[in-house]
Amino acid sequence: MKYFHKSFLPVFLMLGCFCAAYAFQSSDLTSEFSFTEGIEGPAVSRDGMLFAVNYKEQGTIGRVNDKGEAEVYLHLPEGSIGNGIRFDKEQHMYIADYAGHKVYRVQKDARTPELWVESTEMNQPNDLALADSGVIYLSDPNWEDGTGNLWMVPEAGKLVLLEANMGTTNGIEVSPEGKYLYVNESVQRKVWKYKILPDGTVSEKALLIAFDDHGLDGMRCDKEGNLLITRYGKGTVVMVSPAGKVLGEFTLKGKNPSNLAFGGKDGKTVYVTMADRGCVEVIRVPNKGSYYSKIH
Template sequence: MKFSLNPVLYLLLIPVLCNPLWAFQSEDLTPEFGFTAGIEGPAVDKEGVLYAVNYQEEGTVGRVDEDGNAEVFLKLPEGSIGNGIRFDRDGNMYIADYAGHKVYRVSPGSNTPEVYAEGPEMNQPNDLAISDTGVIYLSDPNWAEGTGNLWMVPRAGELVLLESDMGTTNGIEVSPDGKSLYVNESEQRKVWKYDIQHDGRVNNKKLLISFEDHGLDGMRCDAKGNLLITRYGKGTVVLVSPKGKVKREIRLKGKKPSNLAFGGRDGKTVYVTLADRGCVEKIRLPHKGSYYSKIH
C-alpha cells in the first residue's frame, strides 16, 4: 500500500522535525513551589539521590527521590544560605554558602554541615566544581557591581584567589578529561575556558562562546565533553560543543533555570532547578554526565 503525506500537514511538521527545541521534552519531577525561588545547586549522590537547596524555606537542603517526593535533608547554621552543591568521589557533600561566605562539607551518612573553607573577603560564593584531584573551584559574583572573582580551595581551610575583577562569575565546571575549567559570566553572557595546571591553578584563558541576550547560570559537562548551560530568563538549556559551537537548545517549562545536574539510573537524566516555578524539571539526553560517570 502506497502512503502519501498531505502536503499541508508535511509543511506543518517541518518545524517540529527540524527544530532541536522539539527534540527533547521537559517534564516536572517535583510539584511547583515546593522549593523557594532560591532553588539552586542540584547534585546527585552515589546512590542516585537528588539534592537541591532551599526546600520549603531558605537555608535548607532538600532531598528528592526518583518519584519527585522531597523532604528537608538538613538546615544550615543561622545566617547561611546554600547555593551550589557538589559531591566528591568519597561521597562528601560540599555546599557553597553565599550568605555566610563559606563552603560547608557534609560527610557520608551525616546531615551535619561542617565549615570546610571560609573567607570574609569573598563576595558570595555561588557555585562550585571539583577537579579529578579534589580541588574545589568557586565562582564568586558581585551582582551589585557586575563583577566577580574565581577562587580555588586546594584543601580544607585554604582559599586561593585565581582571578579577580571578572564579570559576574556564576556557572563553573571541569571538563571530563580534567584538563580544562569553564567559568561563565552571567550578565556579560560569556563562557571562559582555562587550562588546569598540575597545582590546580589555571592559565591560558580563552573565550569559548558568548551570547547576544539572556543570562547564563549553572553548567555541567556530559561525558562527551559537551557543556550544558542554563539560560536564565530564556527558559532553555543550551548544549555547547568543546569547540564552542551550539549543538542544541532545549525548551523548559519555566523561564528561569538556575542550575542543572545529571542523574537517573543511567546518568542520562538532567535535573534542572527553576527559580520562577520553585521546582525541578527533568529532561533526557543521549549521554551521561561527566562527573556523574566518575563518582558512580
C-alpha cells in the same frame, strides 16, 4: 517541543536515533513551589538521590527521590543560605554558602555541616566545581557592580584567588578529563575556558562562546565534554561543544532555570532547578554526565 538550533542539524542527522530516544518536552519532578525561589545547586549522589538547596524554606538542603518525593535533609547554620552543591568521589557533599561567605562539607551519610573554608574576602560564593584531585573551584559574583572573582580551595581552610575583577562569575565546571576549567559570566553572557595546571591553578584563558541575549547560570559537562548551560530568562538549556559550537537547545516550562545536574538510571536524565517555578524540571539528553560516568 524541544528547539534544535540550525547548527545542530548535521549532528542530529548523524546520530539518527536522537529524536526517538529522548523526550521533546520537559516534565516536572517535584511540585511547583515546593522549593523557594532560591532553589539551586542540584547534585545527585551515587545512590541516585537528588539534593538541592532551599526546600520549603531558605537555609535548607532538600533531598528528592526519583518519584519526586522530597524532604528536608538538613538545615544549614543560622545565617547561611546554600547555593551550589557538589559531591566528591567519596560522596562527601560540599555546599557554597553565599550568605555566610563559606563552603561547608557534609560527610557521607551525615547531616551535620562542617566548615571547610570561610573568608569575608569573598563576595557571594555562588557555585562550585570539584576536580578529581579534590581541588574546589568557586565562582564569586558581585551582582551590584557586575563583577566577580574566581577562587580555588586546594584543601580545608585554604583559599587561593585565581582571578579578580571578572564579570559576574556564576556557572563553573571541570572538563571530564580534568584538563580544563569552564567559568561563565551571567550578565556579560560569556563562557571562559582555562587550562588547569598540575598545582590546580589555571592559565591560558580563552573565550569559549558568547551569547547575544539572556543570562547564563549553572552548567555541567557530559562525558563527551559538551557543556549544558542554563539560560536564565530564556527558559532553555543549551548544549555547547568543547569547540564552542551550539549543538542544540532544550526548552523548559519555566523561564528562569538556575542550575542542573545529571542523574537517572542511565545518567542521561538532567534535573533542572527552576527559580520562577520553585521546582525541578526533567529533560533527557544524549550523553551521560561527566561526574555520573566517574561514580557509576
